[in-house]
Amino acid sequence: MSWFGIGKKRSKLGKWLDRHGVAQIEVEKETGLSRGTISRLCADDENKPTMKTAGKIIKFLKRLDKRVSYEDFWM
Known part of the structure; x- marks a missing residue:
């Protein structure tokens, strides 16, 4: 059982990461994106990344x- 995301509002991306046991910090390290960007994208589906960030x-x-794919999270 994963404890990621307990009690937080989560976007499709955030829920995917939770289901797969991927920590936001791992996404930050692997993509070079800021903690704020990853946090924002994991918190609310209203936040849409630029194509460069999504890529x-x-x-x-x-x-x-x-x-x-991109469509899994931001369409």
Whole structure:
């Protein structure tokens, strides 16, 4: 059982990370994006990344699951 995200409002991205046991800090380290950017994108589906930012996140997530796409989180 994963304890990530307990009691927090989560976006589709945040929920995906929780289900797969991926910590936001890991996304930060692997993508070079700021803690604030990752936190904002994991908190609310209203926050949409730039294409450059989304590309970095999707590139990292595809290493974990090749089926991941932009549409899974931001469409």
